[in-house]
Amino acid sequence: MAAKIRLDKLxxxxxxxxxxxxxxYVKQGLVTVNGAVVKDSGMIINPETHEVRFEGRQVNYREFAYFMMNKPAGVVSATEDRKDxxxxxxxxxEDQAIQPFPVGRLDKDTVGLLLLTNDGQLAHxxxxxxxxxxxxxxxxxxxxVGRADQDQFTAGVELxxxxxTMPARLNVRSQEQTDExxxxxxxxxxxxxxxxQVKRMFEAVGKQVVHLKRVAMGPLALDPELEEGSYRELTADELELLRTYRRTDLQ
Known part of the structure; x- marks a missing residue:
């Protein structure tokens, strides 16, 4: 059951x-609760049983929100920044208003999966x-990148x-010869x-990362349909996966 909350906070x-x-706005009569105009912005309501409308539009409250973002390059993983x-x-x-924050961080030039939420317990x-x-x-x-690198990553890389580092799983999908x-x-x-970490691990074995994309975090995989710079709310199934997730060792 949802916790009771002040009307102005909602x-x-x-x-x-x-x-x-x-x-x-409340004093101007722009807010109704269960169809009746209210004049007390400090009124305590239950979001599950009270219908709140602002200027005739229904207000749907959610205590927590969970967003999957495909972070683009050039954007920092922070709630605020003076330069970027x-x-x-x-x-x-409306999504900024619930004050979500990034769960972890991706480097400024790294793209891919980033989870944003205002659920501190899940983030922890x-x-x-x-x-x-x-x-x-x-x-x-x-x-x-070859077998020697894979063996080194499996054993742990000294930065x-x-x-x-802890053991990591490295797979080579393909290679191509370029001018560089x-x-x-x-x-x-x-x-x-x-x-x-990823860039430093490859530097430790004499290689250089030129493009980096995170595609999964625990059981949560980046939606392939989500374009860079876009985001969406997690589905109920995705959220349940995160909530029930338990670590399994690398095989």
């Missing part, structure tokens, strides 16, 4: 204005270092700061989220 949470603006556009800037105003479960939620990437790597040398198209699954 309206601000659904993108209908600030608390002070909503107080004015953020993933929050890509959301519709997915980000906790103890959970070791796997993250899968597709990348174009400059260099001949430039001396940290040795051999390019390897790979898929990599890692169990951590260290700063620039």
């Amino acid at each position: 309206l601000s949470h659904t993108g209908n204005g600030t608390r002070s603006e909503i107080k004015k 556009e953020t993933v929050i800037d890509l959301l519709e105003n 479960e997915l980000l906790s270092p103890r959970k070791h939620v796997p993250k899968t990437y597709e990348a174009v790597v400059r260099g001949n 430039d700061d001396g940290y040795v 040398g051999i390019m390897s198209m790979i898929t990599l699954t890692i169990m951590e989220g260290k700063f620039h």
Whole structure:
């Protein structure tokens, strides 16, 4: 059952204005609850049993929201930034109003799957270092990625700061010869989220990542129909997968 909530909080949470603006709207008679005009913006309501309308339009409250975004390059994974556009800037105003935040981060030039939510508990479960939620990437790597690299990634790679990564699964999908040398198209699954980890892992074996895309986080896979810069709400099935997910070891 939904928790009871102040009317002004419900309206601000659904993108209908600030608390002070909503107080004015209520006094102007623009808000109804169960068909009756109300004049108290602090009225306590139950979103499941009260029908709230603002200027005749029904207001649908949701305590938590969960968005899948295909993050584009050039956008930072943050709620605000003084210089760059953020993933929050890509959301519709009504979705920004519920104050979601990115679960983890993707580098500015990395594209792909990013989960945004205002559910702090779920975010904690997915980000906790103890959970070791796997993250899968597709990348174009400059260099001949081969068996020796796969074995090294399986054993753990020592990064430039001396940290040795957990075992990772590296698969080579294809390779092609270009004017810039051999390019390897790979898929990599890692169990951590260290700063620039994928790029640093390949640098440690003498290779360079030239394009990076996250395609999965735990059981959640990027919707192939979702264009870069677009987002959508998770389906009920996707949300249930995240809520019930338990880590399985790399085989």
